[in-house]
Amino acid sequence: MNSITNEFVSGRPSPRDNADNLSMFFDFGTPNQNQNPSDSMRVLSIGQGQEPVQRGGIRVSLACVPCRSRHVKCGAEMPNCSRCLQDDKPCFYAKSRRGMRDRNVPRKRASLREAGKGSPGSSSSTAQSLPSHNSRELHRAASSTESYHAASDASDSPSSSSPRPRPSHKVPSPRRLLELYYSSFHKAHPFLLPRYYFLSRLQSDPESLKHLLPIMHYLGSLFLPDMASSELRAAALREIELVNLPPNGFTVQALLLTAIAVHSQDELVHARAILDKAIYLALDLRMNSRTFANMERDPVMAESWRRTYWFLYMTDALFAAIRRAPNFLLFTVDATVELPCEECDYDGIIPRPRTLDEYEARDFEDEEVVFSSFTYLIDLTRITGAILGFDHFPRKEMEIAVNNADAMLVNWKLHLPKEKQSVIDKNEEVDEILFQAQNLLQILLVFIHRPLSRLFHSPIEKISQCAPPPMPHQMTGEEDKTYWLHTKKTLEAAEAAINLYALPCPIINHTPLGICGLALSTLANLSACAYVLNGVEWYRTRDRIRLGLGGLKAMGEIWQISKRTETEVKQIARSVFAMARPQDAKNIDNAFAFQGIETSTITPDIQALDVGWEELGQLEYFNTWDGMSGSGMNGISI
The missing domain is CATH 4.10.240.10 (Zn(2)-C6 fungal-type DNA-binding domain)
Structure with a gap:
């Protein structure tokens, strides 16, 4: 273990000792x-x-x-x-970094141009005629200026002074791709070093980041319009498939980022395999122990290791929830790693890290103790591990399991400090970590309450890979008494989850790991329109369904999993809105007559419901109507 961790500790100056390296980013x-x-x-x-x-x-x-x-x-x-x-x-x-640029570069480039004028060969042949060490020095100086400086000089642009031929199409520089990564992806996945510290390390020790950079470039390229990212994706996958990957924390970060990217491009099985590789390496390095981060001299780097493990923990939980697994691997692993700090401290001065024991004892303190947003999301993920698999319980045990899960979720919400109850931070910006926490809370409420509600799962929902229906259960007459409670809680949670995507911020900057949760909430609202709501509430819920589809459409511009999920949810929506709306009891016959079904075939228990709707699985409605054709829409558009 010591031999592994020494490579993180050695050669790493503290911010005070590294003032010379930091100076290139300040003027x-x-x-x-x-x-x-x-x-x-x-x-x-x-x-x-x-x-x-x-x-x-x-x-x-x-x-x-x-x-x-x-x-x-x-x-x-x-x-x-x-x-x-x-x-x-x-x-x-x-x-100051003024005057730090290599002043010999313009003279060297001028000599190249003069040599090109006196030679009939091309610029590449001219470069070959120079001594090899001069060519390497020129390339190194030009690439360093282009990729890693905070500001570029117009005199260094390839069109005016570069001796190399310019490509026929504009290719973004590595610097630009890193900027896109940090501006569009990092805020929702803040476990890598902050931008300033990352660029500083890239300048001082680029070898340590060579396996991490390709996946960052690929993720950044996804946010460029009309940018072909296939080559960058292939380069990123080649890096993680190397047999001699160094066993260190940067490799874990590269594997975790790649797993999220591959999952979001709708390759769920491949993403799970990459994530498992990251988990095994992290456990082998003992990143779940506080010792791993505390051996790091640089406090910012130590904080990055803590964040890496906990984001690995949360990603493992979300992957398991999407696959309807009964548990996730890291839920069963003891973790003594300390808790992450606030985002504003991560980019500044790292405070003393807190522990899980301190968090567990917070409710018994005389004064309210505020932890970081990251900490509350970690706690909610731990609750997720206790909830997964409840829908596989027998029907009698499910009611008890749902009540216990609901108590844990409500307790989490009640003990949130006032400053953490909103997803808007003190700078009037969306706190992406709190956004994920509040979104996960509502999704879990939908997940546990809908199976016991009157928001039945129609058979066509099986086409959804993100939110398939749970296992069927035998209904009893006694359960009708609790239908209204679970129905109300499901509707409130589904509405709150979708309304989060109406916040005034770019939807594409939210994590793609929440796409399946958005689909789950939208399907719950669709079931409400099919079985429960009428009048004004029906129209309001239809608007929320449109908002959910709009969110999937916006995310689908970048993430393939959202594009596929949007297609599935639209197909289900067309089927639901093709049916007659449940307005009152006298419309039962008309609604069922629309499907060519006799009302005498309805079971007495279903007829007793005040809205008079039977579960679509019993009607066999979707066996007689093509959900993709769009026929029978009753003039309702999505």
């Missing part, structure tokens, strides 16, 4: 390194003919790295600013 307005120091203190006055005068040595835009990372005003005192002294936090300044 504090410091003087050019090539300037004479005395010249940096002089400025020209506005009037001509006047002598240059000196000005104060305090630079206007100077700020320490901790204050910049927290986006707060810095006093800029040296050696430690007043804010860091007040907060008792380490204070350090990054050096």
Whole structure:
């Protein structure tokens, strides 16, 4: 174990020791390194003919790295600013990156152009005529400037100065793909290093990230319109299929990201195999132990390891829930790894990590203790592990299991602090982790209550791979008394789950792991329109169904699993809305006559229901009507 973890610890400077590496991402307005120091203190006055005068040595835009990372005003005192002294936090300044670009590159490129003018050969042959070490140096300088600097110079663009031929179509740079990954995917899956620290490590130790970069490039490319990502996908899959993958945390991260990406492109079996590989490697490294992260000297890197394990834990649970598995692997594994911090701290100064024991004791404290959003999502995932498989219980045991599961979910919600009850954070932005937590809560409520409600599962729902119906159970007359309770809870949860996708933020920035939950909620609303609702409520629920389909459509622009799920849900919706609406008891005969069925064939128990609708499986309705043809829609469009 020591030999494995030493490669994480060795050679990793702390943020204070790494100020030189950090300086390339900040521009504090410091003087050019090539300037004479005395010249940096002089400025020209506005009037001509006047002598240059000196000005104060305090630079206007100077700020320490901790204050910049927290986006707060810095006093800029040296050696430690007043804010860091007040907060008792380490204070350090990054050096300017002005003048750090290789100034020999333009001269080398000019010599290449001059050589190309005097030679009848192409630019590639000209480059070959130069010494090999000069060509390698030029390529290294140009690629470093293009890929990893925070800002690029127009003089370095390939169209103006690159000696290599330009491709016929525009190919996004690695830097651009990383920017897309962090802006569009990372917020909902925040277990990799924050952007600033990731780029710093990419500059100082690119070898450690070489297996992780391809999958990040692929995921970033998915958010570019009209971008063919097949080659990037193939490159990412080749990396994780190597037999000599290094046994470290970065490999676990690469496997986890690839599993999410492959699952979201509707390859569920392949994604499960990749995720299992990530789980086995993580357990072999003992990432489930607090020791693994605590051996890391860099606190940000240690936080990334903690987040990686817990996101692996949550992904394992969601994959199992979609496959209707009775449990998931990591639910049975003891984990002593500490809990993740808040997102604002992850990109700044990492506080002391808290433990699961502290979280369990929070309800008995005199003062309310607020944990990170990530922690509440982890707790809800643990409840998911206790709930999975309940629908395989006998009917008599299911009622008890549902009551226990409902009590755990309601307890989770009641003990949320006030600042965590909304998915909007203090910056008036959607907290993607809380979004996932609140969404998972509503989906679990739909999952446990619908089998005991009057929102029956029609046979055509079997075509849904994301939300197949549960195992059939024998109904009894005594259960009619609880139908209204479970029906009401299912409808409230399904409505709340779909309404989350109406928040004013890009739907495609939500995690694709919630697509199947969106389908489950939409199908519950479809069943409500078929069996329970009428009048104004029927129209309102139909609008929520449209919202659910709209969310699937938006996610389907990127994720194949959403596109396939949208097709399945639309087929089910067409079948439901082709039927006559349940308005009142006198329409029972008309509704069943529409299907060519005698009302005398209806069982007495079903006739006793106040809405007078029989389960579609008993009507054999879908054996006589083509759900894909769109006929018999009664003028209702989806």
